[in-house]
Amino acid sequence: MSPLKPGPRPERGDATREALLGAAVTVFARDGFDAARTRTIAAAAGVNQALIGYHFGNKAGLYRAVFEHLAAAIETHLQPARATLAAELGQGTPGRPGRARCLALLGEVTDAFVGLMTSAESAPWARLIIREQQAPTAAFDVLYARVMAPFAQDLEALVTRLAPARDTLEVRLAVLSLIGQVLVFRTARAAVERFTGWRALGEDEVAVVRAHLRDNLRRLFAPAGRRA
Amino acid sequence: MSPLKPGPRPERGDATREALLGAAVTVFARDGFDAARTRTIAAAAGVNQALIGYHFGNKAGLYRAVFEHLAAAIETHLQPARATLAAELGQGTPGRPGRARCLALLGEVTDAFVGLMTSAESAPWARLIIREQQAPTAAFDVLYARVMAPFAQDLEALVTRLAPARDTLEVRLAVLSLIGQVLVFRTARAAVERFTGWRALGEDEVAVVRAHLRDNLRRLFAPAGRRA
DNA sequence: AATATCTGGTCATACGATTAAATTAATCAA
DNA sequence: TTGATTAATTTAATCGTATGACCAGATATT
Numbered sequence: 054m055s056p057l058k059p060g061p062r063p064e065r066g067d068a069t070r071e072a073l074l075g076a077a078v079t080v081f082a083r084d085g086f087d088a089a090r091t092r093t094i095a096a097a098a099g100v101n102q103a104l105i106g107y108h109f110g111n112k113a114g115l116y117r118a119v120f121e122h123l124a125a126a127i128e129t130h131l132q133p134a135r136a137t138l139a140a141e142l143g144q145g146t147p148g149r150p151g152r153a154r155c156l157a158l159l160g161e162v163t164d165a166f167v168g169l170m171t172s173a174e175s176a177p178w179a180r181l182i183i184r185e186q187q188a189p190t191a192a193f194d195v196l197y198a199r200v201m202a203p204f205a206q207d208l209e210a211l212v213t214r215l216a217p218a219r220d221t222l223e224v225r226l227a228v229l230s231l232i233g234q235v236l237v238f239r240t241a242r243a244a245v246e247r248f249t250g251w252r253a254l255g256e257d258e259v260a261v262v263r264a265h266l267r268d269n270l271r272r273l274f275a276p277a278g279r280r281a
Numbered sequence: 282m283s284p285l286k287p288g289p290r291p292e293r294g295d296a297t298r299e300a301l302l303g304a305a306v307t308v309f310a311r312d313g314f315d316a317a318r319t320r321t322i323a324a325a326a327g328v329n330q331a332l333i334g335y336h337f338g339n340k341a342g343l344y345r346a347v348f349e350h351l352a353a354a355i356e357t358h359l360q361p362a363r364a365t366l367a368a369e370l371g372q373g374t375p376g377r378p379g380r381a382r383c384l385a386l387l388g389e390v391t392d393a394f395v396g397l398m399t400s401a402e403s404a405p406w407a408r409l410i411i412r413e414q415q416a417p418t419a420a421f422d423v424l425y426a427r428v429m430a431p432f433a434q435d436l437e438a439l440v441t442r443l444a445p446a447r448d449t450l451e452v453r454l455a456v457l458s459l460i461g462q463v464l465v466f467r468t469a470r471a472a473v474e475r476f477t478g479w480r481a482l483g484e485d486e487v488a489v490v491r492a493h494l495r496d497n498l499r500r501l502f503a504p505a506g507r508r509a
Numbered sequence: 510a511a512t513a514t515c516t517g518g519t520c521a522t523a524c525g526a527t528t529a530a531a532t533t534a535a536t537c538a539a
Numbered sequence: 540t541t542g543a544t545t546a547a548t549t550t551a552a553t554c555g556t557a558t559g560a561c562c563a564g565a566t567a568t569t
Binding site: 510511512513514515516517518519520521522523524525526527528529530531532533534535536537538539 | 540541542543544545546547548549550551552553554555556557558559560561562563564565566567568569
């Protein structure tokens, strides 16, 4: 490579970092920051415990890195949905979508969100985020700015089209109501399962939830003066 | 374990137990079970650390006792609302309330729930419960049976009156949607404040939320075939 | 040779639990 | 009312342990 001193080192520790991040997401989500043991994380990653200090400084550094990792992961996860919306709602587009189309789009976004909140894969992510909401640290700012705010703004744009009469605050509260209706299936999962009698949220149950929420959407954004 | 009999022994350690429970709610809610230090709790209670062991066996025993304490506290907190409902919906009552009355009752219950979820006083309770939902222990069973299930059943009874066409599962999902719309103001408080621009949820903001949710109720349970 | 990465081992610390002794308050005999 | 008796409660101190951080040396890569 470059014969000179500042040559880019081949970063051969990348695999180790990835393994540690992957294991850390799981363990931090399961046990929380304090209960999570660096030895447990290292073992799950199949890596020496001292490497946490080497690569991330310390346990807190690893935690921070996990959230940056997370933000990036969710960003790419929601990218397709955001792209569709941008294409249809973007300023450059000719024919603006009508009410029916907006409702359909909102339904699709909701479906995707439900999928994210119920999927087993995302359970660790969600747990970490919920934990962080209870006592926001600097990690939360990254997450809000990169993931939550853009998502909420997408919803806001759609709801504004569907309920043009409402002012900004009313629209945002409507967005939060929508988010709440989905979020409950993650934040209150234990109670949800007991109350519905479901033993788990598999594909069938998720389909029922989606249908129910679409129904809610129709009612919540029914045009004034007409049937719900 | 402490003696249960209220017999001749005057239970002079009651004050200590109360102080420990009060301090434990705060500290467990703020720090979580693992991060909470028995020394911190004891100091906050103004009591010797060893008394945790003496009165509750150990840290886990104190945690369990906190949840029993909590269940009792919330029970009495929701008692008036439940009594009203029981009086109006009870089997023994003569004239069953009509749709409008049911909607009004549902609005009142929702208002009370919003008050509970936004009050600073209940913040520690809510945090504990949210934590417990993520990884339910035996403490959760007590809480669900004594607090959550009765509350959800009250809501279910009301919703059933308002939407008699729906089957049990649909009604229960409607109840969960309702709960979710309120819960989001606690579980996602950090995001809510950023998104609405509110710096805190004071009386004014709570009033706006309540009005918004009543509006949602009207739309969600609008009689079929008529205006929302 | 030089640097990045990894390893096994160690260390100081903070933790929950426990103990033995001290203190408090109720009960009773006189 | 007294002082003695007894059990409940409280205290200060200590114990064993598990933890996160750290280090000196080994190994791999260029």
